């Protein structure tokens with residue numbers, strides 16, 4: 001397909017000469033005024049190159065080419081001008097509106113070479129545009145991928161119902177924290193909390209009610225642990241596990257009891273509970289200064305024992321593994 005070139009000149013002889021010179025190489029369309037030129041662009045779509053005479057009645061070449069620039073920014077614009085107007089033409093080039101200007105009458109060989117170089121320029125513009133478009137698409141695709149990965153990571157780490165961390169992530173974190181605390185020789189605490197008489201709660205309020213209760217309790221517990229490194233997870237059905245770094249047993253007991261109180265103060269009705277008329281927690285705490293051989297199972301077992309003790313001592317309370 002030949003490249004489309006638009007010539008605009010108010011002299012019919014000049015236009016005819018252009019046609020004769022270039023019709024074998026390019027698809028030449030002519031217009032005898034700026035206005036007609038704009039109509040042609042409107043009808044034919046953008047041209048690769050637009051060549052305009054500078055001196056034309058009504059609309060001069062500069063005004064015309066400015067309008068072309070607005071209509072079809074990718075068209076490369078050339079201007080033909082008499083000697084006397086060179087200063088104006090230079091300004092037009094410098095303003096960026098015109099790719100080149102040529103003096104009239106222009107030798108056909110020079111005009112031909114200039115047209116070829118203008119067409120190259122046009123191809124370059126399109127290539128650059130395509131490149132920018134590809135880069136944009138790539139960037140968007142990368143952003144989507146990063147978001148999807150982030151979502152996936154979150155899905156893999158969080159409990160679907162309550163939004164707090166899940167058991168899997170808890171297991172990984174506990175292992176890592178044990179190692180870390182063995183290294184820094186600081187105490188690490190594990191708190192296990194169980195909603196009292198949750199089976200009866202479910203029987204009374206239904207599974208939807210049970211789910212809502214789990215969400216509320218998870219939220220309340222989560223709010224209670226704000227220190228760096230604190231980690232609240234759903235451990236099982238109605239059981240929660242909290243990893244608490246760098247606190248001795250007494251302080252760990254205190255934060256556990258503050259959590260227990262916070263849940264009780266929430267005053268979620270529990271008509272079937274045998275220890276209260278609201279939702280309460282039984283809580284077990286274990287604290288160790290781990291060494292290289294300490295295992296998560298050990299800490300969990302101790303916390304579980306403390307939790308069992310809390311239940312056997314009447315529930316809605318906190319017990320430590322030291323008791």
Ligand SMILES: [Mg+2]
Pocket residue numbers: 009010011053054055056
């Ligand atoms: Mg003229």
